[in-house]
Amino acid sequence: MREEPWEPPAVLVAVDLVILTLRASALHVLLVQRGVEPHQGELALPGGFLQHSGEGLLTAARRELREEADLDAARLHLEQLGAYGTPDRDSRGRVISVAYLAIAPGLPEPVAGTDAVGACWMPVDGVLAGRTRLAFDHAAIVADGVERARSKLESSALATAFCAERFSISELQLVYEAVWGVRLDPRNFYRKVQGVRGFIAAAGSDRRTTGGRPARLFRAGPTTVLNPPLTRPDPPQASEESR
Amino acid sequence: MREEPWEPPAVLVAVDLVILTLRASALHVLLVQRGVEPHQGELALPGGFLQHSGEGLLTAARRELREEADLDAARLHLEQLGAYGTPDRDSRGRVISVAYLAIAPGLPEPVAGTDAVGACWMPVDGVLAGRTRLAFDHAAIVADGVERARSKLESSALATAFCAERFSISELQLVYEAVWGVRLDPRNFYRKVQGVRGFIAAAGSDRRTTGGRPARLFRAGPTTVLNPPLTRPDPPQASEESR
DNA sequence: ACAAAAGTGTTGCAAATACACCCATGA
DNA sequence: TCATGGGTGTATTTGCAACACTTTTGT
Numbered sequence: 001m002r003e004e005p006w007e008p009p010a011v012l013v014a015v016d017l018v019i020l021t022l023r024a025s026a027l028h029v030l031l032v033q034r035g036v037e038p039h040q041g042e043l044a045l046p047g048g049f050l051q052h053s054g055e056g057l058l059t060a061a062r063r064e065l066r067e068e069a070d071l072d073a074a075r076l077h078l079e080q081l082g083a084y085g086t087p088d089r090d091s092r093g094r095v096i097s098v099a100y101l102a103i104a105p106g107l108p109e110p111v112a113g114t115d116a117v118g119a120c121w122m123p124v125d126g127v128l129a130g131r132t133r134l135a136f137d138h139a140a141i142v143a144d145g146v147e148r149a150r151s152k153l154e155s156s157a158l159a160t161a162f163c164a165e166r167f168s169i170s171e172l173q174l175v176y177e178a179v180w181g182v183r184l185d186p187r188n189f190y191r192k193v194q195g196v197r198g199f200i201a202a203a204g205s206d207r208r209t210t211g212g213r214p215a216r217l218f219r220a221g222p223t224t225v226l227n228p229p230l231t232r233p234d235p236p237q238a239s240e241e242s243r
Numbered sequence: 244m245r246e247e248p249w250e251p252p253a254v255l256v257a258v259d260l261v262i263l264t265l266r267a268s269a270l271h272v273l274l275v276q277r278g279v280e281p282h283q284g285e286l287a288l289p290g291g292f293l294q295h296s297g298e299g300l301l302t303a304a305r306r307e308l309r310e311e312a313d314l315d316a317a318r319l320h321l322e323q324l325g326a327y328g329t330p331d332r333d334s335r336g337r338v339i340s341v342a343y344l345a346i347a348p349g350l351p352e353p354v355a356g357t358d359a360v361g362a363c364w365m366p367v368d369g370v371l372a373g374r375t376r377l378a379f380d381h382a383a384i385v386a387d388g389v390e391r392a393r394s395k396l397e398s399s400a401l402a403t404a405f406c407a408e409r410f411s412i413s414e415l416q417l418v419y420e421a422v423w424g425v426r427l428d429p430r431n432f433y434r435k436v437q438g439v440r441g442f443i444a445a446a447g448s449d450r451r452t453t454g455g456r457p458a459r460l461f462r463a464g465p466t467t468v469l470n471p472p473l474t475r476p477d478p479p480q481a482s483e484e485s486r
Numbered sequence: 487a488c489a490a491a492a493g494t495g496t497t498g499c500a501a502a503t504a505c506a507c508c509c510a511t512g513a
Numbered sequence: 514t515c516a517t518g519g520g521t522g523t524a525t526t527t528g529c530a531a532c533a534c535t536t537t538t539g540t
Binding site: 169190211213 | 516517518519520521
């Protein structure tokens with residue numbers, strides 16, 4: 001760091017959240033409708049400015065998670081995505097946003113206790129395809145978050161963060177299929193997942209059923225890096241059908 | 244983003260650079276000696292504050308690259324690492340640092356034209372092991388940068404950024420061996436690398452030699468994501484010798 | 487001729503796929 | 514007893530590490 005005689009410019013720092021979850025086998029992101037200008041009424045990521053100059057970035061992310069989504073950060077996966085600082089991204093002046101990615105298990109239904117106007121889960125497909133328009137550069141941030149989730153499913157135990165505390169192997173498979181957008185063979189998936197040491201651990205011989213044979217239940221294991229990794233099958237060779 | 248009656252606190256934003264290169268088959272990072280307080284005289288990452296409120300983060304990173312390391316950003320790989328914003332990381336007040344990772348080919352020798360005091364290439368081993376002490380939280384940032392480089396070698400064409408414009412396959416192998424800290428079989432590496440479509444492209448049948456058979460030369464290919472990826476061998480099972 | 491580095495062929499093991507099959511339960 | 518989803522066995526394919534071997538240069 002070099003020092004110079006001039007004063008460096010002070011900027012505003014916001015923290016925005018990309019909260020992903022699985023609903024009806026599709027990946028969804030939590031969006032709020034903005035109550036004030038700029039971009040009033042438009043959809044945006046939940047977030048807000050640093051509250052006081054002693055607040056850490058991660059602390060602020062956890063606070064927003066609680067305030068805007070009524071989610072308990074202690075139970076969620078939460079990691080930093082990156083900083084977004086294009087000069088003209090916010091008409092109020094120089095605002096740099098530090099984005100965080102959170103993964104939530106499928107919640108009962110609507111997001112309760114939200115103090116933002118109209119929070120809702122939106123399918124990410126629409127956002128990625130540009131059909132769902134977002135304020136600021138938030139669509140790009142969502143795209144980065146989804147891409148991060150897709151790639152981390154391969155090499156980390158992130159998938160368990162989409163599940164409730166106890167889950168069956170086929171529920172875990174649904175996570176992979178929804179996030180990657182592929183179909184997997186349940187039988188091979190079953191053994192593959194069990195073959196990764198520390199990924200999942202048997203959780204009581206308890207079992208609930210939905211019509212067939214009851215499934216064994218598991219909970220997230222101690223491992224966070226998958227070894228061997230679960231490899232994503234390459235999409236079926238887009239030939240003339242593409243685009 | 245929620246609006247509230249209070250003023251959000253303004254903070255200072257710095258951009259710091261983790262510039263990695265290969266020297267004598269070892270991974271090195273560029274460090275400068277700080278000329279002013281705080282941490283005067285200590286080693287730190289090159290970087291500095293945003294220069295004016297209209298300067299973009301990436302623009303600032305490119306400027307620092309030029310000013311502090313005399314490197315041309317257009318020829319380098321440059322990507323954002325993340326934001327570091329622990330409240331007490333800088334004694335001057337609230338400073339958030341956005342770190343960037345740059346990869347440079349092995350340069351002729353010393354870093355020329357630097358306006359910082361005492362810029363030098365330091366082996367990353369010492370930094371990672373804590374033997375080389377850095378100012379602020381810069382040692383942690385270096386560790387994150389090295390980890391990012393290690394993991395991106397597997398799935399992206401990042402390795403070519405460590406090489407000159409034209410390189411032989413064995414030079415590319417040296418990059419992988421140095422960054423990963425492993426030994427690879429040259430014969431299998433040779434074919435593996437050639438098997439990845441778009442990774443490297445033949446560059447003139449030109450050839451220079453160092454005693455044996457001349458090598459074919461290549462340049463970076465169009466692909467940035469490696470398919471199939473180059474997988475890193477797991478380290479030789481640390482048994483009782485570990486720690 | 488020999489050393490040194492580049493490049494090729496071949497083989498055997500191990501992981502991943504595909505899929506036939508058996509198990510446990512509700513209706 | 515049949516439909517539904519859970520779980521297991523196994524043959525075939527594929528990927529990859531190991532290593533013998535050939536090629537092309539400098540000295």
